[in-house]
Amino acid sequence: MLRHLDIRDMLIIDRLELGFAPGLNVLTGETGAGKSILLDSLGFVLGWRGRAELVRSGADQGEVTAEFDLPDDHAAHAVLAEAGLPGGDTLILRRINAADGRKTAWVNDRRCSGEVLRRLSDTLIELHGQHDDRGLLNPRGHRQMLDSFGALDAVRAEVRAAWKGWSAARRAESDAETALAAVREEEDFLRHAVTELDALNPAPGEEADLDSRRRMMQGAEKMRGDVQRAQQALGLEGAEGAASDALRWLEGAADAVEGRLDAPLAALARAMVELDEAGRGVADCLDALSFDPLELEAAEERLFAIRALARKHGVAPDDLGDFATELRTRLSALDDGDSHLATLRAAARQAAETYATAATTLHTARVEAATRLDAAVMAELAPLKMERAVFETSIIETDPGPEGTDEVAFRVATNPGAPSGPLAKIASGGELSRFLLALKVCLTGTQSGLTLIFDEIDRGVGGATADAVGRRLAQLAQGGQVLVVTHSPQVAALAGHHWRVEKRVTGEQTLSTVTPLNTQDRVDEIARMLSGDRVTDEARAAAEALMG
Structure with a gap:
């Protein structure tokens, strides 16, 4: 509920403070006095797109502050929470328009964007007038209005959930089809590569081992000759034979020299043991250096094959095993793909059936609600002197979506037998005002927390019809808040709170003032x-x- 509106330096208003109350609030005044400026200023602080030039001539900036009461269950709380803005039982909006066109906004003293203001405004204010495209004249909102009238939130939530499930199932099916098609495009490559890798079956570290073995075999012939010569130098024809002869000769002379050869004999015996060990080691080395030339050829072929396969697939030789595992996994996905895709397609069909059932239920509920709404509006038109007019809620099939398969539009025919058409195009000014009022009276029971503003909605009517309009506005204001800009004395007479808008000229300056009456x-x-x-x-x- 709008409690306070403070306007500074906007158009022809220098400073204006207005306090509003529950019930029917009426603004009257001569044409051109500035009533529309109040709505422009309110629209500005709510983030609505309107006039480009709002700052009063000669002022550095214009500023509007609006204060609203918010009950605990007001829809604005959710908008504030989502935007990370402070809440509470009072909402204060402030917006400044600099002379150079820059605009700055605050919500409860926290900076915010114009988009946040507009989202908040949808929960705070509803404007109705002959040229209003934000409210009842906007066909894009008719489906939501019908659903609210019919209390169809729960049914619509089921449709949204079913749409979400169907959309997810379709995405999963599409993604699987795309992935399977991509794998199928490389199926020949995968099968050939896996066969090639499985045939070679390289082991981690094998490439380094083969390279080392190959190098040793390539240099073995030269090394074997040197080792053989060393073996001969150490053997019986070499050091071992000479040492054996020396040992025999010294042992024959040892008794005659009374122990003088004991130490040399012991050392020579130890040397014989070392020579024997050296000989065995050299023999082992010769055995190791003995290889079949075909073994070198086989090692080279395998080494080159491993390296060629690694280059072909752009991986390190030691990673060929992991790469083969990855390719097998992709092949497995291909082999299992048809079965998996069939499962996803079945899930998508089931989700589509669930959505169709929910959408049909919602459609049936909308048709029933439309019948009740049409009857309610027709009942309201009679007291407004439009008993011969026809109002109907059109529901036609449209593409499936999160809100179902229905397109909803309010259509009217002002005379019996005349073709019906969109509300904004068929009705004249006075007729349109009464259609809007009748529709709003029927819809208001389904909405709460909104301040309703009617901008000269009684234009073109008078007498008993104007009185009927006023009584319907007063009915709307019961338990809520309605602001009416009017030229109708019958409407003004029913107000609970009344302000007069006047324009005065001081020197060369024209200013607008608002006086509570x-x-x-x-x-x-x-x-x-x-x-x-x-x-x-x-x-x-x-x-x-x-x-x-």
Whole structure:
């Protein structure tokens, strides 16, 4: 509910503070006095797109502050939470328009964007007028209005959930088809590569081992000759034979020299042991250096094959095993792909059936709600002197979506037998006003927390019809808040709170002011609306009669 509106330096308003209350609030005044400026200023602080030039001539900037009461269950709380803005039972919006066109906005003293203001405004204010494209005249909102009237939130939530499930199932099916098609394109490569890798079956570290073995075999012939010569030098024809002869000769002479050869004999015996060990080691080495030339050829062929395969697939030789595992996994996905895709297709069909069932249920509920809404609006049109007009809610099939398969539009025919058409195109100014009011009376029971603004919605009607319009506006205001900009004395007479908008010229400056009216002031204002500039006693009496 709008509690306070503070306007500074906007168009022809220098400073204006307005306090609003629950019930029917009426703004009256002569044409051009500035009533529309109040709505422009309110729209500005709510982030609505409107006039480009709003700053009062000569001022550095214009500023509007609006204060709203928020009940605990008000929809604005969710918008504030999502935007990370502070909440509470009071909402204060402030927006500044600099002379150079820059705009800055705050919500509860926290900077925010114009988009956040517009989202908040959808939960705070609803504007109705003959040229309004934000409310009832906008066909894009008719489906939501019908669903609200029919209390179809739960059914619509089921459709949204079913749509979400169907969309997810279709995405999974499409992704699987794409992936399977991609794998099929490389099926020949995968099968050939896996066969090639399996045939070679390289082991981690094998490439390094083969390279080392190959190098040793390539140099073995030269090394074997040197080792053989060393073996001969150490053997019986070499060092071992000479040492054996020396040992034999010294042992024959040892007794004659009375122990002088004991130490040399012991050392020579130890040397014989070492020579024997060296000989065995050299023999082992010769055995190791003995190889079949075919073995070198086989090692080279395998080494080159491993390296060629690694280059072909762009991986390190030691990673060929892991690469083969990866290719086998992709082949397995291909082999299992048809079965997996069939499962996903079945799930998508089931999800489509679930969505179709939910959408059909919602369609049936909408048709029933449309019948009730049409009857309710027709009942409201009779007191508004439009008993011959026809209102209908059109529901036609459209492409499936999260809101179902229905396109909803409010259509009217102003005379019996005349073709129906869109609300905004068929009805004239006065008729349109009454259609909008009748529709809003029927819809208001399904909405809460909104401040309803009617901008000259009573234009083109008078007398008993204007009185009926006023009574319907008063009915709407019960338990809520309605702001009406009007030229109709019948409507103004039913107000709970009344302001007069006036324009005054001071020097060369034109300013607009808004004055709250007490009971006597209201009588004079309504009398002026009845009789014009010259207010007579008869006009005052008529005003008092209207006020009841």
